[in-house]
Amino acid sequence: MPLDIPTLKKALDSRNGARMRLWLDICAHCGLCAQGCHFYQSDPRPEHVPAYRLKPMAELLRRKGEVDEAFMQWLVDTVYGTCTMCQRCSMFCPYGISIAFMVRATRALAVSQGLTPPGLASGLQNALDAGNNLGITDEEYRETVEWQLEELQAEMPEAVAPIDKKGAEVLVTFHPRDIKFYPQNLYNYLKLYNAAGLDFTLTGGMGWDSTNIGLFAGDDPAAAELAGRMIAAGENLGVRTVLSAE
Amino acid sequence: MLALYDLAAGPLFALALAVFLVGMAWRVVRFLLLARAADPAALRGFRPAWALKSILHWLLPANITARENAAATAAGFVFHLGVLLPALFLQAHVILWDQAWGLSWRPLPDAAADGLAWAGVAAGLFLAWRRIGLAHVRALTGPQDWLVLGLTLLPLLTGLAAYRQWGDYDTLIALHVLSADILLIAAPFTKLAHVTLFFVSRAVTGSDFGKRSVGAW
Numbered sequence: 238m239p240l241d242i243p244t245l246k247k248a249l250d251s252r253n254g255a256r257m258r259l260w261l262d263i264c265a266h267c268g269l270c271a272q273g274c275h276f277y278q279s280d281p282r283p284e285h286v287p288a289y290r291l292k293p294m295a296e297l298l299r300r301k302g303e304v305d306e307a308f309m310q311w312l313v314d315t316v317y318g319t320c321t322m323c324q325r326c327s328m329f330c331p332y333g334i335s336i337a338f339m340v341r342a343t344r345a346l347a348v349s350q351g352l353t354p355p356g357l358a359s360g361l362q363n364a365l366d367a368g369n370n371l372g373i374t375d376e377e378y379r380e381t382v383e384w385q386l387e388e389l390q391a392e393m394p395e396a397v398a399p400i401d402k403k404g405a406e407v408l409v410t411f412h413p414r415d416i417k418f419y420p421q422n423l424y425n426y427l428k429l430y431n432a433a434g435l436d437f438t439l440t441g442g443m444g445w446d447s448t449n450i451g452l453f454a455g456d457d458p459a460a461a462e463l464a465g466r467m468i469a470a471g472e473n474l475g476v477r478t479v480l481s482a483e
Numbered sequence: 484m485l486a487l488y489d490l491a492a493g494p495l496f497a498l499a500l501a502v503f504l505v506g507m508a509w510r511v512v513r514f515l516l517l518a519r520a521a522d523p524a525a526l527r528g529f530r531p532a533w534a535l536k537s538i539l540h541w542l543l544p545a546n547i548t549a550r551e552n553a554a555a556t557a558a559g560f561v562f563h564l565g566v567l568l569p570a571l572f573l574q575a576h577v578i579l580w581d582q583a584w585g586l587s588w589r590p591l592p593d594a595a596a597d598g599l600a601w602a603g604v605a606a607g608l609f610l611a612w613r614r615i616g617l618a619h620v621r622a623l624t625g626p627q628d629w630l631v632l633g634l635t636l637l638p639l640l641t642g643l644a645a646y647r648q649w650g651d652y653d654t655l656i657a658l659h660v661l662s663a664d665i666l667l668i669a670a671p672f673t674k675l676a677h678v679t680l681f682f683v684s685r686a687v688t689g690s691d692f693g694k695r696s697v698g699a700w
Binding site for chain 1: 514515517518520521525537541546547548551552555559613614617618619620621622623624625628674676677680681683684685687688689691692700
């Protein structure tokens, strides 16, 4: 697929803000960030040094967005393939440079060209379509909660797991993985909240997936949409706190 | 050569110092303006106490890198001290400040300043070795990294050479002052801008760490 250079330039401009310039300008290339990186510690290749992940962005700015498809492939491989944005490298950087921040900004450039890696793109599409990144249907979600609540009630008869209870104190959200693959985790969460006497509610439909794949992928409009659904769910129910899982 | 010295230590130094001070201040102001332009609310959640804590932990060797990478940390500190302390406290420099502006402070003994400068050169060479000898640092290193290291070492080396009169003193001292002028002028436009931006960057990250209560590291 050919690149859309005008869109790339626009995305580049929008990402070249205060922090980006500050950190690209001062990174001393000392390599001390390598100590904090699980990629580098597992496989000490130069491309696994966190500061290396700034190269695609620095090079794009130098070339003012005039790059080819091979360059963008290198960018994708670097900022999606060698970084989980865990931020551990920032602990070791004498300047405290947030490489994760810059990796996310660089991912947005790939997003602008439709180059989000397929696995991430399908999870994001699931989240936008179904309300969670694993594409769990509302029916499956409610059945899983009901099932785990029944199990829990064998041990804790008064346990509850209200869905969309107006005026509850706390809205609890989940990682979809805990619903689909590890319902035992859901059991444990419910047990904990009940034992703590928390006035909580779950929510059906959209807004219970606490992961934000849009944020992770570097797709800001999608990230805002997903976060907005959770905020809307909380506001509709009138809760005071949204409890995020993960 | 005396004419060159007079130029370098007179009007050129005044110009260099002005470029340095205004340029460094501008780098900070520009960051704040850009940050505010992007998001007027960006500065509202700022946590000054965490920012300060973060700066102090890294201004002193009281951080995770100092513990886990002691050699590089020691080289970094010795390099900075070897450049800064003789520049500000060598007796000959203090006399010049006094003559120029009537400002005077207690100088370092010459032997101490001399030792610091040598230690600074040694640390600089160690940092240069890291850029060549360590594959992961070599892969990151670009021309500007060598430029700023060279620009910083030059006043040290010419100063040591002039002090010991290795060659024609008039030439060496003129080159010494000239190299310092160049360093000051280059600083705001290169990675040397970290003279002030270090504090900005650590404040930004320290404040962010504070929001998550994860420690200053």
